[in-house]
Amino acid sequence: MFSRSKPSDDAVPTTGTQDAVAAAEAIERAGKGRPTPKRKVSQAANKRPLVPDxxxxxxxxxxxxxxxxxxxxxxxxxxxxxxxxxYRDRGPVKRYVRDMVDARRNVAEYFLFLALAFLVVTLFGNQIPELAVFAILAVYVVVIVAIADTFIMWRALKKRLVAKFGEGVELRGIGRYAAMRAFQIRRARLPKPMVKHGQYPTS
Structure with missing residues (x-):
């Protein structure tokens, strides 16, 4: 009877990706002096497959x-x-905090050196017990002094931030940001210090 006509071997099925490519080519061909492609064609050109090939x-x-x-x-x-x-280091407030911390000689930045010295002393603790006891006491003293010094730094810094940026300045997380930088060795700080010791930023 009636037989269905078979598709030609040269025929290629049209997919969503091929439609987008054809639409994009249509937009490129539509240059100056030619009619602007329809909105449907433009939207098809912007479509991309969700899963890459x-x-x-x-x-x-x-x-x-x-x-x-x-x-x-x-x-x-x-x-x-x-x-x-x-992102955590951007903004004029963070830059001001870094400059203030870097310009100041903080007790906390020498803590790691003391901790390293303490480890060396403990190696000889069995031979010289008095030296080991002294090292432990020194570590406790430096920790207490470093915490107190960092607290004093933050109180002064907070006043300067309010004076420079106004009462509405966002201070949430700034204290921790300043303290963490103060406890780092100066040469290991990132972002790198842009000021020298004693070179405080203008208020």
Whole structure:
């Protein structure tokens, strides 16, 4: 009777991705002096498949992009480039806090050196018990003094922040940010210090 006509071998099924590609080509062909593509065609050109064809290549490209972003942030932390700093370090308030901490000689920044010396002393504790006891007491004293010194620093810093940026300045988390930087060795701080000791920022 009636036989269905078989599709030609040259015929290629149209998929969602092929429709988007064809729509994009239609937009590119629509140059100056030619009619603007219809809205339906433009929307089809913007469609992208949710799952990439090559997941391994897409993951590799994403990792490379993240690595490049981390490299840019690391360079910004070494040079002080405010625009490319990590989010936690951005803003004039954070910059002011860093400059205040870096300009000040904090007792806390010498704590790690004392802790290293304490570890060395404990190696000889069995031979010289008095020396080990003295080292333990010294560590406790430095810890107490460092905490008190950091508290004094924060009270003065808070007043200066309010004086410079107004009563509405956001201080939540700023105290912890300043204390953590104060307890770091100056040369190991990131972002790198941009001021010298005693070079306080203007109020």
């Amino acid at each position: 090559d997941r391994r290549a897409a993951a590799k490209a994403a990792r490379a992009k993240q690595r490049a972003a981390r490299d840019v942030e690391y360079q910004a932390m070494k040079t002080g480039d405010e625009k490319n700093l990590p």
